Amino acid sequence: MPRPEDAETTVGLASPQPSPQPSPDGELDSVGAGLDALDAPTGPRPVPAWRRFARAAMPPVVAIVVLIAVWQALWAAAFWPEYKLPAPLAVWQEFWSLVPSGQAASILWTSLHRAVFGFLIAVVVATPLGLVIAKVPFVRSAIGPMVTGLQNLPSVAWVPAAVLWFGLNDAAIYCVVLLGAVPSITNGLVAGIDQIPPILPRVGKVLGAGRLAAARHILLPAALPGYLAGLKQGWAFSWRSLMAAELIAVGPKLGFGLGAYLEQGRALSEMPNVIAAILLILIVGIAVELLAFRPLERAVLRARGLGGLP
Amino acid sequence: MTATLEAPVPSTDTDLAVRLGGVRKVFGHGAAAVTALDGVDLEVGAGEFVCLLGASGCGKTTLLNLVARLDEPTAGDIELRTSRPAVMFQEAALMPWLTAARNVELPLRLAGAGRAERRARTAELLDLVRLSGAGNKRPHELSGGMRQRVALARALASTLDGRGSGLLLMDEPFAALDAITRDVLQGELLRVWRATGSAVLFVTHDVREAVRLGQRVVLLSSRPGRVVREWSVTGLAPSEEQQVVDEVNAALREVISSHAAA
Incomplete structure (x- = not known):
């Protein structure tokens, strides 16, 4: 930060009557x-x-503590029967009972590795698709609206079709996840490219960038904030689609993931099991957001002097 | 003394930076067509500093875009005798995700220069615009004047490979800056121009700026843009400079008023 005395010196130097003549070099420098x-x-x-x-x-810690306290109080007041509103402790015990046997880890792993793998495939499919839609007008008017429409279609609607196409196996699940995530990521990239100030590609051209070099050095980095927003939304959609698929499609070949665990709770009328499953799904969603996307987004925005994130 | 040239500055063919012959540019088709430039003849000598002056809508920017190969002329030819021209716009248009040094490095990277060469050239150019200490700053951490200096260094990196003469195209690069910063940057530009020996084609609507910076001031008419008149303004004494400024101003007003009548 400039100290006040620096500022005074500078103003003192600059203020003498402005002349049309260039100032002597020394003064101009200072x-x-x-x-x-x-x-x-x-x-x-x-x-x-x-x-x-x-x-x-x-x-957030305060908020969670208050939430659990309210829950505990509602349970203690016994407005609802135990099978509708279990005690927080009962849910914790249900969850904790899964941990020693490694079942908790296995349930999480089954769901999480599918979601991550499905998301990565979605990125690989959606990135070139987004580039082509953004840069080729014919493709944009041909399939752009369709991709946006797909984004609005709840991907759970694909579950019956996927089961009929692929049977009760992983392929059906990945199909649903992809149909959920690809449109979001694609649209994110298209929006990111559309928001690039037109001067930047022009600068790229006068600096000597060809088509490919411009895509790599100017288009993609400039579109990164929008692309990242699309990735984030794409992750949310893959996670949701996966849970919907796991919940509806239960079969021996599908492993035992969070959705199946939740469905088991419903089948057994075990409310602590149901709530533990919901909380786990929520926690995974929040953890991925906080551990992966938030730092990435913050780094990207901060480097550009953008972002009101605290 | 004031020298109004009847004929364009005579220059031998060998030391030309760029020559425009009968350049015409029409935007749109049929009834909606707008003729931005019509029959523009202009020569810029190697190492010469030419200021292109005109009212709004006279096609100054169009002309610069044509020379920069951002656009193609409808008719006429543009002959470049230099390496790829360096271009500076009114906005610095630095890549916001790159540091100042990386921005300067970008054209060298695009040209496929090696790492060590890029580093050395970048340091040299940042030093030329007196920003050696700011290489690691991001564009949003720099002031408007500093950003324009980075843009100047980047433009130079795209053109001057150390051999031959270059051409610097500048489209009102100081128009968005405050008066004192503009004053300082004009001085910097003259210094850089002398240091590099590059030819400059400088577009502005500010008569005083044109007379102060240029060796030659070229006035364009508006819609369609044509070269109306030229003044040689090199080596003027302060009193003569004011006289030329007044004269150019009068000519510019005349050009603008002619549109009110039409």
């Missing part, structure tokens, strides 16, 4: 240097890491 010091935006002072963590972690 004016230039002063301008650089004054004009360069200064960011806010960095906050210590522990304080940032406390600031970020405190509110």
